[in-house]
Amino acid sequence: MRFSLRFLLVALALSAVPGSAARGENPVAGAALYRERCALCHGAHGEANALGRAKPLVSLDPAAIAAKLESFQTGQPAASMKAKMKSGLSAAEIAALTGYIASLPR
Numbered sequence: 001m002r003f004s005l006r007f008l009l010v011a012l013a014l015s016a017v018p019g020s021a022a023r024g025e026n027p028v029a030g031a032a033l034y035r036e037r038c039a040l041c042h043g044a045h046g047e048a049n050a051l052g053r054a055k056p057l058v059s060l061d062p063a064a065i066a067a068k069l070e071s072f073q074t075g076q077p078a079a080s081m082k083a084k085m086k087s088g089l090s091a092a093e094i095a096a097l098t099g100y101i102a103s104l105p106r
Contacts, residue, residue, distance in 0.1 A: 030100025033093055038101075046104045062102040069094045 034046075038057070041050040046057035057065065073088055089097070 029093075030096035030098070030103075033097050034100050038097070046101055057101050058104050058106050060101070062098055065101050066094060066098045069097055 038046075042048050042054075042057050049056050060068070069089060
């Protein structure tokens with residue numbers, strides 16, 4: 001239930017952003033978070049398959065991206081991911097990362 005509420009809040013946050021920001025264009029905060037927490041394993045453009053165990057991020061739709069980010073709150077990722085995400089992500093950070101990843105070239 002808690003996961004569903006968070007996912008709904010992220011979806012609402014993304015849909016409430018007008019124009020280009022809703023499409024993930026120029027999401028500065030998401031880009032910084034991505035470089036800090038994701039790029040080493042997933043590549044600069046979301047093209048890498050994270051140690052051979054995950055799909056490239058650019059192959060995921062925004063709902064799947066948000067769901068994966070939400071799963072970090074419940075300890076679902078692999079041990080290496082837990083270390084990177086141990087501080088957790090706020091709903092705003094999840095929305096920013098989702099928008100940024102969704103904006104990457106496919």
